[in-house]
Each structure stands twice: as C-alpha cells, then as structure tokens.
Amino acid sequence: GAVVSQHPxxxxxxxxxxxxxECRSLDFQATTMFWYRQFPKQSLMLMAxxxxxxxxxxxxxxxxxxxxxxxxSLTLSTLTVTSAHPEDSSFYICSxxxxxxxxxxxxxxxxxxxxx
Amino acid sequence: QKEVxxxxxxxxxxxxxxxxxxxxxxNSAFQYFMWYRQYSRKGPELLMYTYSSxxxxxGRFTAQVDKSSKYISLxxxxxxxxxxxxxxCATYAGGTSYGKLTxxxxxxxxxxx
Numbered sequence: 001g002a003v004v005s006q007h008p009x010x011x012x013x014x015x016x017x018x019x020x021x022e023c024r025s026l027d028f029q030a031t032t033m034f035w036y037r038q039f040p041k042q043s044l045m046l047m048a049x050x051x052x053x054x055x056x057x058x059x060x061x062x063x064x065x066x067x068x069x070x071x072x073s074l075t076l077s078t079l080t081v082t083s084a085h086p087e088d089s090s091f092y093i094c095s096x097x098x099x100x101x102x103x104x105x106x107x108x109x110x111x112x113x114x115x116x
Numbered sequence: 117q118k119e120v121x122x123x124x125x126x127x128x129x130x131x132x133x134x135x136x137x138x139x140x141x142x143n144s145a146f147q148y149f150m151w152y153r154q155y156s157r158k159g160p161e162l163l164m165y166t167y168s169s170x171x172x173x174x175g176r177f178t179a180q181v182d183k184s185s186k187y188i189s190l191x192x193x194x195x196x197x198x199x200x201x202x203x204x205c206a207t208y209a210g211g212t213s214y215g216k217l218t219x220x221x222x223x224x225x226x227x228x229x
Contacts, residue, residue, distance in 0.1 A: 006159070032215050041124075043204060043219045044160070093159050097215055104150055105217060107159035 002028045002098045006108025013084055013115055021079045021111045023094035030096035033077035034105070035069060038091040050077050084115040119143050122205055122220025131229050135192040139205035139220045142186065146207040146218070149181045151190045154202045154222070163190070163203075195227045 003026040013019050023033060031052050036044040048064075050056040050071035058064045066088075068080040077096075081088055094108040122139045129135055137151075148167055152160035166172045169183040178191040188205055205220040 004159075034215070034217075041224070043221045046216060049215065091157070095159075095217075104148075104162040104165040106162060107152075110157065110159045112157060 002026075002096070002106045004030070004094060004096050004106050004108040006094055006111060008111060009109060010112045011114070013113070015085055015115055016083055018080055018082045019084055019113060021081075021092055021094075021113075023077050023079075023096070023108045025075045025096050028096075028098060029074035030077070031074060032097050033071055034095040035067075035077075035079050036093045036095065038093060038110075040091075044093065047079075081113065084113070086115045089113055089115045117142060118221075119218050120205060120207055120220040122223055124221045124223060126224040126226060128226045128228060129195055131195060131197060131227055133195050133227070135190075135195050135199070135225060135227075137190040137192075137203050137205070137223050137225070139188045140186055141188070141207055141218075143207070143209065143218075144183075144186070145209040147210045148208040149179070149188045150206040150208070150217070151177075151179055152204040152206060153199075154204060156201075160204055197227050197229055200226045 005024045007022050033050045035047045038044050047062045048056045048058045050069045052071050052074050056069035071077040093110045095105045120141045150165040151163045154160040164179040166179050166181050169181050172179045176193045180189040202222040202224050204222045206217045
C-alpha cells in the first residue's frame with residue numbers, strides 16, 4: 001500500500017533554533033501534501049497544503065514565515081519550524097493524497113516536537 | 117457550529133462488544149467519508165472510505181453513510197483490545213475543495229479484556 005515515511009519521529013530542540021521535518025512518499029508520487037498539527041487529545045488542524053513545484057497555501061492564522069514548507073519533488077515535502085519556541089511544541093503530521101482518483105489519504109507516522 | 121461533529125468519548129467497552137462510533141456533518145457538499153484509526157503518538161491510519169450514501173464492510177468493520185440525515189457511522193464487531201485507539205471521521209467535498217479533509221474531534225475507544 002501507499003506509504004508516507006516521516007522523519008524524525010521525535011525531536012527536542014532549544015528555543016530559537018530551527019527544525020526540519022521530512023515526509024517522503026515511498027511508492028507513489030504525491031503531487032499534493034498536507035501538513036497538520038495536533039495537540040494532545042485533539043483532532044488534526046490543517047496548517048498548509050503544498051503542491052509540487054508551487055508555493056504552499058497556508059490556512060488562516062498559520063504563520064508562513066515560521067512554518068516553511070517546501071515540496072520540491074513528487075516524493076519529498078519538508079516542514080521547517082523556524083526560530084522555534086516552546087509554544088510550537090506539538091505533534092506534526094504530513095499526509096498525501098493517493099493517486100488522481102480519490103482513494104483516501106495516507107498519513108505519515110508523525111513527529112513529536114519539543115522545544116525547551 | 118463545527119462542520120463535522122463527533123463525540124470525543126471516551127468510550128470503554130468489554131472485549132467482544134459491538135462498538136458504534138458516529139459523526140454528523142453540516143455541509144451537504146461532502147461526498148467522501150472516511151474513518152481513520154490513530155494509536156497514541158502515531159499518524160492516522162485509513163480504515164475505510166465510502167462515497168455518497170450506503171454501507172461498506174471490511175472484516176469486522178462496517179461503515180455507513182446516510183446523506184439524507186448527514187450521519188456517518190462505524191461499527192466494530194467482536195471488538196478486541198488492539199482496537200483501543202482514537203477513531204476519527206473525516207469528510208471530503210471533492211471538486212474545488214482542493215483536497216482538504218474535514219475531521220471530527222475523534223473518539224477515544226478503550227476495549228478492555
């Protein structure tokens with residue numbers, strides 16, 4: 001089945017530093033990748049949608065200069081949290097649409113970011 | 117009002133019970149309906165998806181969609197402790213919605229031996 005590999009699974013960084021999270025589609029081409037944020041015991045909050053070769057589209061209230069998204073190829077999308085602060089600590093998950101027809105979406109395994 | 121409403125639970129059932137999970141939605145443009153299972157500290161895993169109204173069965177899982185009442189359900193038969201997870205319903209309008217999924221809050225399910 002379609003697999004999205006997300007790394008790292010867990011990262012701890014110091015306040016003020018930047019962190020990059022990668023998502024790779026292993027056996028399919030992900031023309032569109034979605035990035036979510038999830039707080040404990042809450043649902044997923046869509047942060048942005050990225051299309052290969054285009055600028056990402058951010059949801060209202062999401063700082064695009066803080067959460068940099070790059071989707072340079074059909075198999076790789078990255079999220080960089082710049083100048084991270086403790087309030088950025090969260091669970092970040094990527095998701096890709098499977099194919100041109102709708103067969104649901106496949107998610108990465110998530111990245112637990114802790115900013116200290 | 118949220119576009120997709122889901123009772124967060126928590127729901128606790130004994131092993132072997134039939135579990136019923138439900139969501140309601142308000143946007144009649146939604147055409148695709150999905151159920152995801154999410155274990156703690158993991159990404160959501162697609163269980164089933166359906167298009168429009170009707171039933172779909174896959175092993176112990178049955179998904180139902182009633183578009184007339186805007187109601188979607190997931191039934192789990194012979195529940196197992198390994199089914200303990202958070203279950204998220206999600207919808208998709210298709211067309212010009214740019215691929216965005218709309219999620220319910222998620223229901224925390226515990227199946228105890």
